[in-house]
Amino acid sequence: MSALLEVRDLRLQFGGVTAVDGLSFEVREGEILAVIGPNGAGKTSAFNCISGFYLPTAGAVVFDGKAIVRAVPELWRRLGLVNLLQSFGLYRVLPSRVTKWGMARTFQNLRLFRELSVLENVTTAMHANLREGFWATLLHTPGYRRAEAACVREARGWLDFVGFEDDEQLYVTQLPYGEQRRVEIARALATSPKLLLLDEPAAGLNFNEKQALMRLIRKIRGLGVAVVLIEHDMGLVMELAERIVVLNYGKEIADGAPEVVKRDPAVIEAYLGVDESEDA
Amino acid sequence: MRDLDLALKHVPLRAPAPLFERPQPPKGVFTSQRGFMRALGLLAVLLVAVLPFMDASRYTMSIATSALIYVMLCMGLNVVVGYAGLLDLGYIAFFAVGAYVSGIFTTVLGWPMWAALIATIIACITAGIIIGAPTLRLRSDYLAIVTLGFGEIIRITANNLKITGGPSGIHGIPSWSFGPWSFDDGFSLLGIDFPERVVFYYFVALVVIVVGVIGAGRLAKGRLGRAWKAVRDDEDAAEAMGINTYIAKISAYIIGAVWAGMAGQLMATHLSAISPNSFQFLYSALILMAVVLGGMGSTPGVIIGALFVSLAPELLRDFAEWRYLIFGVLLVVVMLFRPSGLWPATAVLPWLRRSRPTPPAFTEATAVPASIMESVDGTPTTDAHEGDRA
Ligand SMILES: Nc1ncnc2c1ncn2[C@@H]1O[C@H](COP(=O)(O)OP(=O)(O)OP(=O)(O)O)[C@@H](O)[C@H]1O
Ligand SMILES: [Mg+2]
Numbered sequence: 001m002s003a004l005l006e007v008r009d010l011r012l013q014f015g016g017v018t019a020v021d022g023l024s025f026e027v028r029e030g031e032i033l034a035v036i037g038p039n040g041a042g043k044t045s046a047f048n049c050i051s052g053f054y055l056p057t058a059g060a061v062v063f064d065g066k067a068i069v070r071a072v073p074e075l076w077r078r079l080g081l082v083n084l085l086q087s088f089g090l091y092r093v094l095p096s097r098v099t100k101w102g103m104a105r106t107f108q109n110l111r112l113f114r115e116l117s118v119l120e121n122v123t124t125a126m127h128a129n130l131r132e133g134f135w136a137t138l139l140h141t142p143g144y145r146r147a148e149a150a151c152v153r154e155a156r157g158w159l160d161f162v163g164f165e166d167d168e169q170l171y172v173t174q175l176p177y178g179e180q181r182r183v184e185i186a187r188a189l190a191t192s193p194k195l196l197l198l199d200e201p202a203a204g205l206n207f208n209e210k211q212a213l214m215r216l217i218r219k220i221r222g223l224g225v226a227v228v229l230i231e232h233d234m235g236l237v238m239e240l241a242e243r244i245v246v247l248n249y250g251k252e253i254a255d256g257a258p259e260v261v262k263r264d265p266a267v268i269e270a271y272l273g274v275d276e277s278e279d280a
Numbered sequence: 281m282r283d284l285d286l287a288l289k290h291v292p293l294r295a296p297a298p299l300f301e302r303p304q305p306p307k308g309v310f311t312s313q314r315g316f317m318r319a320l321g322l323l324a325v326l327l328v329a330v331l332p333f334m335d336a337s338r339y340t341m342s343i344a345t346s347a348l349i350y351v352m353l354c355m356g357l358n359v360v361v362g363y364a365g366l367l368d369l370g371y372i373a374f375f376a377v378g379a380y381v382s383g384i385f386t387t388v389l390g391w392p393m394w395a396a397l398i399a400t401i402i403a404c405i406t407a408g409i410i411i412g413a414p415t416l417r418l419r420s421d422y423l424a425i426v427t428l429g430f431g432e433i434i435r436i437t438a439n440n441l442k443i444t445g446g447p448s449g450i451h452g453i454p455s456w457s458f459g460p461w462s463f464d465d466g467f468s469l470l471g472i473d474f475p476e477r478v479v480f481y482y483f484v485a486l487v488v489i490v491v492g493v494i495g496a497g498r499l500a501k502g503r504l505g506r507a508w509k510a511v512r513d514d515e516d517a518a519e520a521m522g523i524n525t526y527i528a529k530i531s532a533y534i535i536g537a538v539w540a541g542m543a544g545q546l547m548a549t550h551l552s553a554i555s556p557n558s559f560q561f562l563y564s565a566l567i568l569m570a571v572v573l574g575g576m577g578s579t580p581g582v583i584i585g586a587l588f589v590s591l592a593p594e595l596l597r598d599f600a601e602w603r604y605l606i607f608g609v610l611l612v613v614v615m616l617f618r619p620s621g622l623w624p625a626t627a628v629l630p631w632l633r634r635s636r637p638t639p640p641a642f643t644e645a646t647a648v649p650a651s652i653m654e655s656v657d658g659t660p661t662t663d664a665h666e667g668d669r670a
Contacts, residue, residue, distance in 0.1 A: 053516065088417050089526065099522035102292065107520075113513040115577075115626060116506070124506040128522035129289045134531075137502035138495050144502070147287035151503075154288070156302065157295030168302075171626065191522050192291035223293060 004029045004195055004226050005050070005103075010059035012045050012250075019045035020056070021250035027195060032221055033228045034237045037247035038270060043230045044108055046247070047197050051105045052095035055086055063103055064194060068093050100128045104193035106184045108200050108230075112172040118183050119168040122155035125190035158186040162216055178209040185216065189225075196220060198229040202236055214240055238262065246270065313629055317580065321493065324583075328486055332479050341479055347590040348485035349547050354570045354586035355492050355579070356539030361568065362577035362625065363500060364532035365512030366416070367424040370431025371567055374537040376559040377407050378544025380438055383450040383554055388443065393456050397545060404541030408534040416529045431564050439556040449555030453548050456484075481550040488546070492539065493579055499535075500577075508532050509577070573614060575621025584622050 005027040012020040019042040027033050035043050048054040050061050052068055061068040072091045076082050086092045104125075113121050130151055136144040159168060162182045172180055181201060188196055198217075202210050210233065217227055217240060231237045237244065237258070244261045246254040248270040254261050261267055309315045331344060357371045381403045385396040415426045438444040445451075499505045507528040510518035518525050548554050566589050574585025592610070596603035614622065 051520065053519075094524065095516075095519040096522050096524045099520060105520055107517065111514050111517040111520075113510050113517065115513050116509055120506060120509075124510045124518075124523070125521040126288070127503060127507055127510075129291045130503050131287055131289060132503040134499075134504065137498055137504060140498060143287075148502070150287035153298060154295045156298040160299040161296050187521065189293070190295070192293040194292060225293065 002029065003027065004064060005228075006060070006062040007046075007050060008060045008062075010046060010049055010061065011057045012042070012049055012054060013057045018250050020049065023059075023247065023250070023252050025245045025252065025255055027226050027228055029194070030221060030224050030226050031242050032217065032240055033226070034241035034244045035228060035230045035247065036232070036234075036237055036244060041247040042250040043247055044199055045250075047105065047199055047230065051103060051197060052093050052098040055092055063098065064101055066093075066101055068098055096128070099191050099193075102192065102194035103197065104188035104191045104195070105197040106188050106199055106201060108203070110177075110180050110184055112180060112184055112187070114171065114173050117169050117171055118159070118164070118166070118175070119152065119155055121172060121183055122158055122187050122190045123151050125187045126151050126154060129192060155186075155190060158190050159183070161189070161219070162186040163212060177204055178206070181205065181209075181213070182216075185220075189220070193225055195226045195228065198227060198231075200230050200232065202231055202233050210236055310631075313632055316629055320580070325486070325490060329483075332482060336479060341482055343591070343594055345482045345485055345550055346547075347587055348482065348489060349543055349550070350567070350570070350590035351489055351583050351586040352485065352492065352543040352546070353540055353567050354574070354582045354589075355489070355496060356536045356543065357567050357571050358577065358579070358582045359496060359499075359508075359532055359539070360536035361571055362575075362582065363505060363508040363512065364529055365420070365508075366529060366533060367420050368427045368533075368536070368564075369424050369568065370427035370429070370434075370561075370564050371536070371540060372559050372561075372564040373427070373431040373434040374404050374407060374540035375544040375547070375563075376434045376438060376556075377403055377537075378541030379548040379554045379559075380444055380450070380544075381541070382545040383453050383548050384443060386454055387450055387452060393454065393549065397542070400541045400545050401538055404537040405534055408537035409530070412530050412533040412537075416526060416533065428561070428564075431559075431561055435556050435559045435561075438559070445555075447556060449553060449557075450548075451553045453552045453554070455549055455552070456480075481546065485546060485550075488542070493583075496579060504528070504531065512577075569611065573611065573621060575624040575627070577625035578621065578623050578627065581621050581623030581625070581627075588622075 003026040007026065008024050010020050010023040011018065021042070023042075023046055025033075035046070037043050045054065049056040049059075050063075050068065056069055059069065070091045070093065072082050072085075076085055076091070082091070113124060116124060130147055132144055132147045132151075135141075136147075156168070162185050164179060164182050164186060166175060166179055172183060175183070181204075185196075185198070185201065188198075201217075202213055205213060214236060217229070221227055229237075229241075241258055243256065244254070244258055245252060246261060246264070246267050253266045253270060254264045256264075306312045307315055309319045328348075332341065353371070353375060356374075357368065360366050360368050360371070378400045381400045382393070382396040385391045385399050386393060391399070411426060411430050412423075415423045438449075439447055500508075507518065507523045510521065510523055511525045511528050515525050518528070547558075567586075570585035570589040571582050572585075573588065574583065575581025592607050593603055596606055599606060618624075620626075
């Protein structure tokens with residue numbers, strides 16, 4: 001089992017705040033890894049660095065043998081042009097490119113396309129994989145019709161896979177929260193990922209929905225897709241994860257199997273806080 | 281499966297087959313939105329095509345042709361603002377580029393009209409890239425400012441250069457000609473004379489709009505259109521879905537630019553004279569208003585908006601100096617009562633509206649036995665110990 005994703009000494013600073021402080025971990029092919037930590041520990045920030053949205057201050061992220069964080073020549077740093085160059089797409093890998101390489105993600109606060117129907121949300125995610133030219137679209141060539149039909153079929157396959165049973169023509173805002181979460185996962189899967197990053201997928205779900213989510217995540221792993229999830233629900237994490245990485249104040253405080261992490265004194269302290277009356 | 285291989289690039293992960301076949305959507309005129317919109321479109325085209333047979337006076341025809349050119353412009357802006365969500369405050373600049381390029385190439389250089397059309401398209405693509413390439417990398421506020429400046433720069437340049445005729449503009453732009461016959465010659469059909477070139481431009485504009493409506497509709501439904509709408513809705517999420525948002529934005533911008541340039545050429549040849557006054561910021565604002573008023577991203581809405589904005593001042597002509605005031609009040613009233621436009625893009629015909637099926641009620645049968653959760657007792661959880669922290 002080789003490492004699919006390798007994160008080494010990742011650091012991310014926002015002005016004075018160090019959101020991620022020397023994070024290192026790796027994800028092997030087809031495993032379920034959980035990233036946990038108290039609120040504000042830097043979990044989402046780490047995800048954003050890994051998927052190319054934020055540019056880390058230091059460190060390396062290698063996905064499937066390709067570097068996501070690019071080195072910037074010292075000259076540009078000295079001239080203070082780094083931000084400008086990177087906003088023009090130089091010396092960085094755009095998130096869309098990372099997605100094409102096979103890393104998909106969901107967002108902590110649902111970010112579905114609100115003005116598209118459920119089906120269109122999923123077909124939109126097939127953008128990079130679809131052979132559909134400009135002129136073919138304008139002329140409605142047979143190739144275009146075939147591509148469109150295949151795309152819709154594939155999208156419906158994903159909607160069925162995640163157990164979405166509502167009307168696919170509805171706008172996402174018409175759906176209950178739990179269904180929206182499902183659509184977001186279907187949308188991420190439609191990009192054909194090797195690695196799926198889920199940012200608090202169980203937030204706001206009821207007990208039944210959480211159970212269904214656990215089954216779904218196992219099913220996704222069954223397809224050979226590695227899953228990294230951020231989660232606050234310990235029950236779900238302990239049940240699901242094969243390995244757990246614990247963050248606190250941007251630092252990694254534990255990495256290991258659930259049974260080991262669960263007993264780690266540093267982890268218990270991070271979650272429960274040090275009992276002040278005992279200290280005094 | 282072979283179809284899928286042809287349609288999709290090599291991807292490591294394929295969706296499992298759908299669990300059930302979806303029913304074919306209905307196709308009838310009254311049973312589907314698409315069928316109804318097509319019928320409505322056909323009816324509208326017929327009505328517009330019949331107008332010259334009713335009243336072919338010079339005044340009516342020239343106002344109707346201007347209205348159609350407005351419709352064309354608004355449809356182009358709709359791709360930029362409505363589909364891709366890029367706020368363009370200087371759209372008229374591309375219209376001006378089209379008008380001036382075709383004017384200069386045909387009068388000063390004496391090129392034939394079709395060659396001038398090609399030059400127009402190339403000029404608009406170039407202008408689109410020059411303005412769009414640096415600004416579209418940034419968030420859309422910058423684009424609004426840059427396009428606002430661009431619109432004024434084009435107008436002021438046209439006002440001051442010699443080749444553009446300065447403030448008086450360019451005169452004597454020739455008509456389209458096909459061999460020995462040109463639009464100026466006219467002909468008679470079914471006993472009715474069509475002596476006026478404006479009538480021809482009316483029909484040309486109509487045909488171009490029909491082609492544009494069909495083309496825009498097809499683009500909007502395809503891969504590129506979905507990418508545009510995704511970028512408009514949520515740029516970060518679109519990036520996360522593998523859409524290069526920069527390419528999506530710049531393609532919308534250039535398509536809009538080319539379309540406006542073609543409208544500009546149509547106007548230049550239709551009026552045979554152009555001057556910088558026709559390209560003021562006011563017109564950029566009016567077109568944008570038409571798009572917002574009609575409903576961003578909605579073709580029927582935008583057509584209604586364009587007709588309203590171009591025809592209302594004419595229809596209110598009796599009120600003389602009051603007309604722009606009445607026009608303004610009307611606009612405010614419309615926006616108050618229909619904030620997402622007269623015909624919003626997400627509008628569904630009232631008799632086709634779906635209601636969300638109610639989710640199944642929670643029952644004991646669907647519940648998972650609690651024993652699954654028992655195995656994780658004793659682990660530190662955030663919720664359970666929240667109170668202990670203090
Ligand atoms: N864009 C930003 N600008 C400045 N500070 C930020 C930004 N994003 C996050 N931070 C800070 O970085 C730290 C880590 O935030 P992050 O969102 O990664 O936490 P998290 O572990 O995902 O928390 P939660 O469990 O609440 O989602 C926080 O202190 C936050 O205030
Ligand atoms: Mg977070």
